[in-house]
Amino acid sequence: MTKKSLMWSNGSIVETTNNVSSLNFVMHYGSPAAWEGIRAYAQSERQNKLLGREATSIFKLKDHIDRLFHSAKIVNLESPFTKTEVEEACIALVQANGAGDLYLRPILYSNQDAESVRATDEKPSLDIYAFPVKDLHARKNKGISVSISSYSRGYPQFQMQAKTPGNYVLSQAVKSEMAASGMDDVLFLDNLGYVTEATVGNIFIVKGKVITTPPDNGSILPGITRDVIMRIHRCEGVSNGSIEKPLTRADVYTADEMFMTGTYAEVVPIVRVDGRLIGNGEPGPVTKGLAAQYEERVRNTYVK
Numbered sequence: 579m580t581k582k583s584l585m586w587s588n589g590s591i592v593e594t595t596n597n598v599s600s601l602n603f604v605m606h607y608g609s610p611a612a613w614e615g616i617r618a619y620a621q622s623e624r625q626n627k628l629l630g631r632e633a634t635s636i637f638k639l640k641d642h643i644d645r646l647f648h649s650a651k652i653v654n655l656e657s658p659f660t661k662t663e664v665e666e667a668c669i670a671l672v673q674a675n676g677a678g679d680l681y682l683r684p685i686l687y688s689n690q691d692a693e694s695v696r697a698t699d700e701k702p703s704l705d706i707y708a709f710p711v712k713d714l715h716a717r718k719n720k721g722i723s724v725s726i727s728s729y730s731r732g733y734p735q736f737q738m739q740a741k742t743p744g745n746y747v748l749s750q751a752v753k754s755e756m757a758a759s760g761m762d763d764v765l766f767l768d769n770l771g772y773v774t775e776a777t778v779g780n781i782f783i784v785k786g787k788v789i790t791t792p793p794d795n796g797s798i799l800p801g802i803t804r805d806v807i808m809r810i811h812r813c814e815g816v817s818n819g820s821i822e823k824p825l826t827r828a829d830v831y832t833a834d835e836m837f838m839t840g841t842y843a844e845v846v847p848i849v850r851v852d853g854r855l856i857g858n859g860e861p862g863p864v865t866k867g868l869a870a871q872y873e874e875r876v877r878n879t880y881v882k
């Protein structure tokens with residue numbers, strides 16, 4: 579919890595509390611609900627000097643709120659608040675918590691009861707939680723080891739495009755696999771055998787100076803960090819930017835470098851897959867370069 583442990587709930591900033599009954603429909607069926615994970619970053623010294631104050635800035639807020647509304651549309655849930663109101667709510671919550679890094683978790687959920695004990699015309703709720711961010715430097719510096727999961731992400735893929743609670747059942751199910759094999763994360767295959775993504779992050783492989791990631795109409799959540807990384811790579815003018823194409827196991831095993839992207843984790847090198855070293859088993863130069871540029875962006879969002 580944050581210092582003051584404040585949340586935004588249906589229009590007001592209040593002490594963080596748990597509002598949901600165990601009879602809530604979403605608790606039983608995993609939907610209809612939609613959520614987001616967003617980060618607010620304390621800005622760099624250079625940025626603060628230019629602004630004349632200590633600023634905290636929410637990275638890609640509009641993109642996250644757009645995705646929240648896309649997810650809601652997919653699960654057929656109408657938000658009682660507009661996109662602008664939700665964006666303003668996130669900003670107000672960051673201001674209420676004071677300067678510093680934060681992780682924001684907006685969740686829009688149905689208030690229907692599983693057995694319709696309460697009136698079914700009750701409006702959905704929107705809560706936004708704010709959490710401190712854990713230090714992930716160790717993972718980023720050393721990289722992580724992953725294995726390919728025995729669970730697969732199937733087609734049709736539309737559900738994976740929604741950030742809805744039920745979609746995370748597999749990600750939770752593989753935790754026991756991860757614990758048993760001592761892995762830091764797993765990669766899911768789709769039902770054609772292509773490698774899709776990690777539990778809560780997209781993947782990229784690097785071959786030479788080309789970076790490749792599975793297409794966003796496959797069984798993945800189209801990540802906002804993934805998009806930023808592709809844009810950074812394009813701006814760099816290294817090769818022709820990034821390529822989106824299905825990845826086979828062999829593509830992964832023979833990559834020079836590999837990394838995972840996500841709002842919380844940012845850019846995390848993957849240095850071992852199914853016991854095989856990726857490249858020389860250490861975070862590579864392309865991955866490190868992209869991670870550094872990502873860090874530069876999130877800490878300097880007003881003035882590039």
Ligand code: PMP
Nearest residue numbers: 778779780799801802803840841
């Ligand atoms: N895939 C899944 C399943 C995720 O939960 C996440 C985290 N939101 C991602 C990919 C990465 O998306 P983003 O970069 O937008 O956080």
